[in-house]
Amino acid sequence: MSSRRAKEWKEKFPDSYCDAYISFCLPKLLNPLIRVHLISWNPLENFTELEEMPWFRAIEEFSDAENVSESKRDDDHDDEVLPRVIEKTILPKITAFVKSVWDPLSTSQTKNLVQLCNNIFVKQTLSKNESSRAREDLMNTVVLRMKKSVEEDVFIPLYPKSTVEDKSSLRSKFQERRFWSAVKLLSNVVLWDGIVQEDKVRDLGLSKLLNRYLLLNILNTPPGPDNIQKCKKVVACLPERWFQDLRGGSTLPELLNFSQHLLQCAHALHKDNHSDETKEILLLLVKIGALHIVEDFIEEHKLEHLKAMTGK
Template sequence: SGESSEDEAQIKWEEQQIKKAVKLSQETYDDLSLHKSQPAKPKFEPSVSLPPVDLEIVKKRLTERITSLQDVHRAHQREYEKYMEDIESSKMAVQELEKSSDAALNYKFYRAMKTYVENLINCLNEKLKYINELELAVHVLLQQRAMRIVNRRQDELKNETAYIQHLTSGNRKPTNDGLEGAEKSQLLEMCEHRRTLRRQVRECSGEADHHEGMSSDDELTPTEVTKFQKSRDNVLEDSRKVFEDVHADFCDIRKILLKFQEWKEKFPDSYCEAYISFCLPKLLNPLIRVQLINWNPLEVGVIFSQNFAELEEMPWFRAIEEFSDARNKSESKRDDNPDKEVLPRVIEKTILPKITAFVKSVWDPLSTSQTKNLVQLCNSIFEKQVLSKNECSRAKEDLVNMVVQRMKKSVEEDVFIPLYPKSTVEDKSSLHSKFQDRRFWSAVKLLSNVLLWDGIVQEDTVRDLGLRKLLNRYLLLNLINMPPGPDNIEKCNKVVACLPERWFQDLQSGSTLPELLNFCQHLLQCAHTLHRDNHSDETKEVLLLMMRVKALHMVEDFLEEYKLEHLKPMI
């Protein structure tokens, strides 16, 4: 077994040696075959024959080449210069053509604008006569209605005064028993009937803070209302026909302003040099007046069935406001906008004179509703709408002067408070007492209306009319002749409620206004009487009234005199 294993090992070793020999011979063969397949590299031979180089020939050829290029460059340069000259010439020609074209267009625009303005002026001049007639017709209607109410009120006052005077003298009937006496009795009955109707309306509406005599008594009979409405409707119908045969470009304010807006945008400098902003208010005046034919500044206006709560909401106002606020898109040498003055000038030249005419002929200073509407309108114009800065507003001055004139006339003609013996007015249900109270409250109403103008009319003028003339001359005389008590205090309270609080804000001396000294003396006398009669609540109420008018020294002296220490904290 040992020999057999050695034989097997010998055989394996021989086989391995044979395999190694075969593998080595194969690799050697592959290397030889690869070496034979690669081509042989060519060898470079430096000895090649070239033509001889002559520097003169090279120089000559380069010179010829440069000369040729220079000739081509000069030709291109001449061609370039020619093209540049042609371009400049073309630009000059274009500019000349453009200038001639703009001049023609400008001339065409100005000629068209001139023709338009001439036609517009001719149209308005032709219609101006009809506008004046319609405006006058409406104003006459309103004036006649106002005069009818005022005359009726004055006649009723005279008749009622005469009737009560006859009763005081012992006669139960007026001395004149003829037709005139019957007419007077009928007037008094109609007056009492209207008073009763107003009282019933107030009771239904729950209006408690009202006194007989504070109503305007401006009701018209149904026949008068129908007649007035019919006449006014006829005028309004005619006013709608004024421009019915006119193209909108010549009667529509917005379209007219668009024409001038186009001018301002295209040629702003010539527009300003022509002072168009000064001409427009006068040019638009007739068109605005047509829209205002049915406008009543004393009432909540209705213009052609369209309600306008304020002046700013009217169509012409909006159109002018938009025109004034329009931005100029073109370049102009001017930085300011002269059209900002168009609206203020329209208000000065058209609106304020119309309001002044109403104040002169239609306004009733005794009417609280009319006065409030008028004051509100004036405040809106004077505060919100700044009047022309470059002109002294003569129209505003005329309006204020007319307001003062009408209030003076009303104080002189409409205020009458009779004085009767105490025995005749002690009974509050008597005719004397009722008539006296009505006249007192009517004067208080006028005082309130006069003081509403504080801030528009000069303060000295308002204080003169309201305090010196109305309060001290009429109202105070009635208060002094009344016994201290609830009625007297109520009347004094109403008087104090009318006074503007602004008057007492800067009073630091402890004394009231000079015009209120007599009134405060009356309050002080009432306080003395009430305190002596042990009416502490009424006394305190009177002292509070004195404090509201800043009569602090009087109140302090009163408290010191009666040792009312518990009331000092209210000072």
């Protein structure tokens, strides 16, 4: 490989090597060779650590400071070869997969992609000049692809309640399938939290997906086991860290309508003496940080035995 010959050159003629700025040329020289190695690589189907690939190990060995000549000069930039290769070759290839191949509704594909991106951004030190542009292109493509999926793949029909009361009816089954498909997409969107900017994840997952589609179905589901199950799954999708630093006992702005629905369910269930189900709903409100709602409900209905769930 080119890196091996460059290493030999550096060991024998270090001054000539540095004067030729080889470390800046290598990423472009290696690009077509690495692309050949990656012809059969599909990061969506089979997750493979970059560190396990032969080309990666070869460049890593070449860039390793412990293996370079003792006469290393201040203008030696070999440690930037690997980050530049990742930026100029790997990230654009991943971006192409995201744009043309990735299905945001596929949990396995999304998990593989998230794991790969997380490993690259956490383990690899991308060069300051290029990383922001390469990473930004990838993240923008991820967001656009998820937005397209929300707009084109999500469809939850609203039927009159009388036509879906029979759970075995075709309309009811179809509506449920579409609902749970949208919940799956919500779960996959939220997997990007910590990699994609939080405000963009919340906009896609909560403002667009939950409030625009899922909540309409939940509002048309009578209070009871089915409604509770749907609400539980929605809350289970949401990262706990979103609610760790909330102040004032209020939930996220995007969850105000959802929290009001939970409150209405709690009132209806309490009125029908379903104490266990009422407690389940209140616990969901606690999980999303709507503590004031829970405290007011407990005080209104004199449920002092439930005060402990608010942490007070």
